[in-house]
Amino acid sequence: MRLEADNLACSRGGRSVFTGLCFGLSAGEAIVVTGRNGAGKSSLLRMIAGLLRIVAGRIELVGGNAEASLAEQAHYLGHHDALKPSLSVGENLTFWADYLGGTPQLVEPALEAVGLAQLSRLPAAYLSAGQRRRLSLARLVAVKRPVWLLDEPTSALDAPSQARLAELMGAHLGTGGIIIAATHGPLGLDAPRELRLGPGPA
Numbered sequence: 001m002r003l004e005a006d007n008l009a010c011s012r013g014g015r016s017v018f019t020g021l022c023f024g025l026s027a028g029e030a031i032v033v034t035g036r037n038g039a040g041k042s043s044l045l046r047m048i049a050g051l052l053r054i055v056a057g058r059i060e061l062v063g064g065n066a067e068a069s070l071a072e073q074a075h076y077l078g079h080h081d082a083l084k085p086s087l088s089v090g091e092n093l094t095f096w097a098d099y100l101g102g103t104p105q106l107v108e109p110a111l112e113a114v115g116l117a118q119l120s121r122l123p124a125a126y127l128s129a130g131q132r133r134r135l136s137l138a139r140l141v142a143v144k145r146p147v148w149l150l151d152e153p154t155s156a157l158d159a160p161s162q163a164r165l166a167e168l169m170g171a172h173l174g175t176g177g178i179i180i181a182a183t184h185g186p187l188g189l190d191a192p193r194e195l196r197l198g199p200g201p202a
Contacts, residue, residue: 003178005058005059008020008047008054008059017043021044027178032183033194034196048180073145077139085123089123093142096139115160115161116131146178148172152183153187165187169181173189
């Protein structure tokens with residue numbers, strides 16, 4: 001399996017963000033996208049996730065499920081944690097597992113993986129920012145998809161939670177997964193490749 005991007009171009013609000021972007025990732029590989037604010041890091045992830053129109057170029061998952069789109073084979077974790085405050089922690093993850101085509105049997109192990117199993121019945125409205133982020137990360141475990149698109153995934157996470165995320169990412173890569181992560185800081189991955197966008201506004 002290989003994710004290939006060829007001659008990509010992105011435009012936002014009539015402004016060219018980047019052009020001629022090319023890269024490729026094989027199963028088990030990760031790439032960290034860096035650059036100044038406005039350089040297009042989030043836009044790139046959203047293009048791959050099918051949430052932003054591709055102005056030019058192509059993105060293709062070679063060797064993936066031929067009957068599913070790239071978006072259907074990717075997890076996109078954005079800046080905002082998509083949670084329903086009135087639902088419990090467990091109910092939120094069960095909703096997303098069902099919506100994304102996962103299985104209920106993986107909900108409890110996913111909560112355990114992010115350290116939220118004991119809070120399964122707590123309404124999501126009472127979660128801290130870090131706990132909300134960890135609940136969003138649980139979707140990566142509850143629904144198996146080969147491509148992870150992570151936008152500042154360590155946001156609001158304390159050191160132990162960042163270490164837990166690094167373990168999850170390592171396990172995903174170890175089973176042939178692909179990770180593209182936009183970040184301003186280290187993720188704890190073992191020598192990932194870097195894709196620098198820029199320059200962008202200061």
